[in-house]
Amino acid sequence: MTQQEEVQLWELDSGKRSGEPLDADELYKLSPTEILFGADLTLAVMYGCSSNLCRNSTPGIQLWDIETRQRQLLPVSAKAANLAFSTSGDMLAASAPDGSVHVWNVATRKLLATLRVPFPGEPSGLAFSPDGTMLALGQEDDGRILVWDVDRSRRSSPTNIPFSGDLYPEDIAFGPGDVVASGDGDGRVQLWDARSGRPRGTLKSGGVPIVSLAYGPDGTLATASGNGNLSLWDIERRQQDGLATSSGSRGGPDLMFDRKGALVSIGSDIRSWDVSRWGQIGEEIYHHQAAVTALAINSDGLLASGDERGVIRLWDLGSGQPSGPPLSGDRSGITALAFGSAGVLGSGDQGGTVRLWDTATGRETRRPLEGHDGAVASLSFSSDGASLAAGYRPGPNDPDWQRGRPIRVWDAASGAVIERPKIGFEGGVASVAFSPIGRFASAGADYLASWDTEIWDSQIIPQHYPRGGPYSAVAFSPDGKTLASSAIRFTPGDNRTVILWAMPSGAGRAEQLGEPLEAGRTRTNDGSFGALAFSPNGDLLAGAGKGGVQLWDVPSHEPIGERLGSFPASSIAVSPDGSQVIVGDSAGVVQAYPATIDDWLRSACALVSRNLSQRERDSYLGSEAPDQTACPEYG
Structure with missing residues (x-):
């Protein structure tokens, strides 16, 4: 206005x-x-x-x-207030001065019903259920929420949800599953069963008053506080999503979601928010037109990313600019990337083809390497760039996939196959990795194994059954002395999927280093990681999976905060200077997250424009973060 x-x-x-x-x-x-x-x-x-x-x-x-x-x-609307449309848009409701509620047919503009209120009072909020069958009214006087069955409103009384003391619902929102959310002057966000009136949980127990609420199309709840801060809530987990973010308004703004699922705040100005990346610390580097399926970074800071449409993009992290035009891989989709020496990039695709690229010219250095049917699952160069290994898995159209020895090792210069390591188990490969000290590791559907690259004799790493698989990823530390592996767990809530192994220097066996690493909870049943990466100094381990991104402090074996990201992450890498964790996700975004506590803190403070609460420090920086990790510029 x-x-x-x-x-x-x-x-x-x-x-x-x-x-x-x-x-x-x-x-x-x-x-x-x-x-x-x-x-x-x-x-x-x-x-x-x-x-x-x-x-x-x-x-x-x-x-x-x-x-x-x-x-x-509209008729009978002279002094109405608190407007509410049904989700379908065919009904409009408004509260009247006497506390009753009028409902109109939007198409005909005729009054459908007048809902009489057994407890007259000043209205504070009005909301239809997502299916339009129920209507909820918040009242200031005596503090209550009334819920009607719209079709039966003339024959039945509304459900009465009373508030305690002097509190009343500042605003209400109707979500899926017959749940009404309310915010009050004490800063509480509560959930109520719309039919029985019983409490269904509390999202926020106190603080700055909640003045506005809105449900998004996916069931996400947004709240606005009187100080202008906005928060998103995961109703199933009863947890806040990301950090609370300033709306830029001097007071609490009104909230609504648009048809595309964006959150709109209306206060001293109007702002639209992309809630898919709500409150994230990371910074988007660039965007693919399809899901990102592979990442690789070389020592010069050249980043390569591939997507499911077969496009490979090159990006100079130092300049923050593209490095030449995109490379055109196989249209079946890029599945693996790895850097060798002298600017050579290896790519693998769904069709089972391995290509070598000169990143300076954007051209292939030789004819494609084709050594197995199925899809390329993973690529790894030896530390000197002389050898290239590929692991294969069944492709989308490979019912007769060859199971025998699905790993190939080539001489990168001549393209000759120099080894086909024997696994000893059937099934596809998920991940392969060379260490800098003469070892090779691979993970697959039913095995986790390593080889001495001098003699290529395999050694199954877990020595006792059950082995703990299927395994989804492996990565060596920079010194080659530690191997990280991730396994798929089929028990919901089991997020301890990553194990560190001490690798032998000679003919000895790998030994497990402590207990499996804890990870933040995820909305999916799969807490495993499809990609793992160490920082250059080996102190940080990063994992990407369907449940998002997790960082760990390797010396302490402790997770650094909760999982990050709103979309399943397929690939991950750490920048050469160790300052950034680069992630590619299913939304096509290549994003950079801070890799140190200090950088996390600076990003978080800049994001929320306020001090961090103790809960936020514990959640996003880890409980071991020192107390001084507050935002000094905000007191």
């Missing part, structure tokens, strides 16, 4: 005005007091009379057709 009390429409994507203001001259001196978008380009605007000059105009709810700019006054 402008200072002239007009209604102006805006394009959220561009931030530009969408046409001229709605014709306020026909509604002389009426003030728009509440605005709400419905479906099919319908806009409901509540107009009130704030001056004696408006006595010739009729206050009430005007329904506007945005395309035609035509409007119609």
Whole structure:
């Protein structure tokens, strides 16, 4: 609304005005007091009379057709407030001064029902259930929420949800599963069963008053506090998603979700938020047009990323710019990348082809290496770049996949196969890795093994059954003395999928180093990691999987905070200077996260523009972080 009390429409994507203001001259001196978008380009605007000059105009709810700019006054709406559209947009509800609620048919503009209130009081919020069958009303007087079955409203009384003491619902929101969320003046966010009125849990137990709530199309709950901070909540886990973020408003803004699932805050300004990456510390580097499926970084800071459409992009981390045009791999999709020496990049694809690229020219250095059917699951160069290993797994169209010896090792210069390591078990390969001290490791569906590359004799690493697989990833520390492995667990909630192994220097056996590493909880049942990477100094281990990204402090074997990211992550690498963890995810984003506590802290403080709470420090920096990891610039 402008200072002239007009209604102006805006394009959220561009931030530009969408046409001229709605014709306020026909509604002389009426003030728009509440605005709400419905479906099919319908806009409901509540107009009130704030001056004696408006006595010739009729206050009430005007329904506007945005395309035609035509409007119609709803009957019995002169002093209504607290507007609410049903999700389908076919009904509009508004509370009346006596506490009752009117419901209109949007298409016909006719009054459908008047819901009588057994406890008259000042309304504080109004919301339809997602399926439009129930309607909830928040009341300030006596503090309560009333919930009606819309179809049976004339024959039954509403469910009464009373609040204790002097508290009342500042705002309410109706979510999936017949759950009503409420926020109150003590800063509590509570969940209620809409049919029985029983409590269903508390998301936030206190703090700054909650003034606005909104449910997104995926069931995510957004809340706004009186200090202008916005938070997202995972209802199933009863946990906050990411850090609370400043809305930029001087007070608590109103919240709504648009049709695309973006969160819109309306306060001292209007802002649109991409909730898919809500509160993330990381910074997007660039974006693919398809899911990122592989990453690799060389010692010069050249980053390569491949996607499921077969495109490989090169990026100079130092300059922050692309390094030449994209490389065109196999259209079946890139599945693996690895850097060799002298700027050579190896790529593997769904079709089982391994290609070698000159990253300076963008051209292939030789004919493709084809040594096995199926898809290339993983690639690794030896430390001197002389040898290249590939592990294979069944492809999407390989019912007769050859199971025998699905690992090939080539001479990178001549392309000759120099070894086909024997595994001893059937099944596909998930990951391969060379160490800098003459060992090779591989993980697969039913094995975890290592080889001495002088004689290529295999050694199964877990010596006792059950072996703990299937295994999904392996990675060597920079000195080659430690191997990290991840296994798939089929027990929901078991996130201890990563184990560190002390590797022998000669003919000895690998020994497990302590207990499996703890990881943050994930929304998926698969807590494993499909990619692992050590930092250059070996003190940091990073894992990427369907449940997001996890960082660990290797010396202490402790996780660094919770899992990161909103999308399944397929690939991961650490920058040569150890300052960034680079991640590729299923949304096509290549993102950089800080790799040190100090950098995490600076990013978190800049993101939220305030001090961090103890819970946030524990969650995002780890419980071992020192107390001084507050934001000094915010006191």
